[in-house]
Amino acid sequence: MNAHVSPACTAVSNVSSLTSTYEKTVAQPLPLPAELRRRIAISAPLGEQIAQQRHAVQRILNGQDSRLLVVVGPCSIHDPDAALEYADRLAALSDEVSEQILPVMRVYVEKPRTTVGWKGLAYDPDLDGSGDMSRGIALSRELMHAVAERGLPVATELLQPMLAPYLDDLLSWVAIGARTTESQLHRELASDLSAAVGFKNATNGDVQVAIDAMQTAAHAHQRFAIDNEGRPVMQQTAGNPHTHVVLRGGHGEPNYQAHHVRSAVKALRDAGQNPRLMVDCSHANARKDHRRQSEVMLDVLAQRQKGDANLVGLMLESHLFEGKQALSPSNMRYGVSVTDACVSWEATERLLKSAAERLAR
Ligand SMILES: O=C[C@H](O)[C@H](O)COP(=O)(O)O
Numbered sequence: 001m002n003a004h005v006s007p008a009c010t011a012v013s014n015v016s017s018l019t020s021t022y023e024k025t026v027a028q029p030l031p032l033p034a035e036l037r038r039r040i041a042i043s044a045p046l047g048e049q050i051a052q053q054r055h056a057v058q059r060i061l062n063g064q065d066s067r068l069l070v071v072v073g074p075c076s077i078h079d080p081d082a083a084l085e086y087a088d089r090l091a092a093l094s095d096e097v098s099e100q101i102l103p104v105m106r107v108y109v110e111k112p113r114t115t116v117g118w119k120g121l122a123y124d125p126d127l128d129g130s131g132d133m134s135r136g137i138a139l140s141r142e143l144m145h146a147v148a149e150r151g152l153p154v155a156t157e158l159l160q161p162m163l164a165p166y167l168d169d170l171l172s173w174v175a176i177g178a179r180t181t182e183s184q185l186h187r188e189l190a191s192d193l194s195a196a197v198g199f200k201n202a203t204n205g206d207v208q209v210a211i212d213a214m215q216t217a218a219h220a221h222q223r224f225a226i227d228n229e230g231r232p233v234m235q236q237t238a239g240n241p242h243t244h245v246v247l248r249g250g251h252g253e254p255n256y257q258a259h260h261v262r263s264a265v266k267a268l269r270d271a272g273q274n275p276r277l278m279v280d281c282s283h284a285n286a287r288k289d290h291r292r293q294s295e296v297m298l299d300v301l302a303q304r305q306k307g308d309a310n311l312v313g314l315m316l317e318s319h320l321f322e323g324k325q326a327l328s329p330s331n332m333r334y335g336v337s338v339t340d341a342c343v344s345w346e347a348t349e350r351l352l353k354s355a356a357e358r359l360a361r
């Protein structure tokens with residue numbers, strides 16, 4: 001403490017340091033989950049479709065359906081029109097490959113950042129830092145609803161647990177990302193979901209944290225949550241038995257090759273967990289080079305054809321056009337990623353069709 005400060009001054013500065021964050025900052029009211037769920041409602045037939053799609057994903061993860069689960073789509077959604085064009089194309093392709101592959105579309109509206117950067121459609125739909133979350137959350141739900149209406153199962157990464165009640169009824173598969181797999185809050189959230197959850201290995205390549213996450217999520221928990229009416233509640237979760245590991249590589253090093261898969265499967269078995277895995281062809285597995293995603297995919301398909309039935313899923317980052325671009329609200333190229341670089345639609349179509357042919361042999 002500064003020896004020249006009088007006791008009276010000390011008292012004043014202590015009082016001002018006690019001011020709560022909530023009194024100091026600007027707050028924008030957001031719609032309640034119930035309002036959005038009413039406005040963008042799921043019809044009975046759509047609800048039935050989503051229930052069947054969740055079940056189909058879970059059957060693959062349990063080894064009861066030999067199709068390959070492929071979570072595919074843009075790294076992030078920044079333009080709902082381009083996302084819907086992508087969804088139309090994927091829905092048509094999905095019909096062509098459906099005997100061998102179950103495609104699930106990535107509709108990622110939240111992005112976890114390594115340091116700082118654009119955090120996704122739900123946070124900043126105008127892409128200019130204005131942070132209109134009220135519009136962003138509504139747009140995110142509308143988009144997921146429209147993708148589901150096209151007959152596609154919807155996948156997303158759930159990052160902010162408070163966003164889940166706005167979106168979770170539309171989801172058939174959920175990722176907990178590499179930066180949050182070790183977080184107790186995300187494990188509790190996963191234990192509360194009806195959709196299957198893939199836990200990514202950590203960014204440093206540690207797979208054990210994802211296995212621990214599966215064990216935690218399988219348990220029932222009491223968690224802090226908000227209900228549909230926006231009230232804080234103690235939510236009793238049921239525990240989620242439909243979880244699995246996603247190998248995404250770490251610290252720039254891949255972990256999709258046969259010896260990595262063998263060691264992940266052994267660790268899962270030793271922990272008494274489901275040994276079936278998904279390989280993320282992007283991120284550190286592609287050494288952050290989108291063109292390498294096809295190499296990863298081909299290697300995984302070859303391992304599967306040699307008899308590794310534990311490899312049940314793949315993830316691909318793909319958009320209408322190849323590569324990525326910087327965010328600049330005035331000069332954007334249509335259908336190009338603004339986060340990680342993606343493979344083009346043509347490449348995606350080629351990869352999925354050739355995978356279906358190989359799996360049919
Ligand atoms: O999938 C997307 C990114 O890899 C992840 O959000 C981290 O992105 P950043 O390192 O560009 O912040």
Ligand SMILES: C=C(OP(=O)(O)O)C(=O)O
Binds near residue numbers: 075112157176200280
């Ligand atoms: C952020 C992602 O992946 P990871 O958590 O593996 O970095 C992602 O798949 O968009």
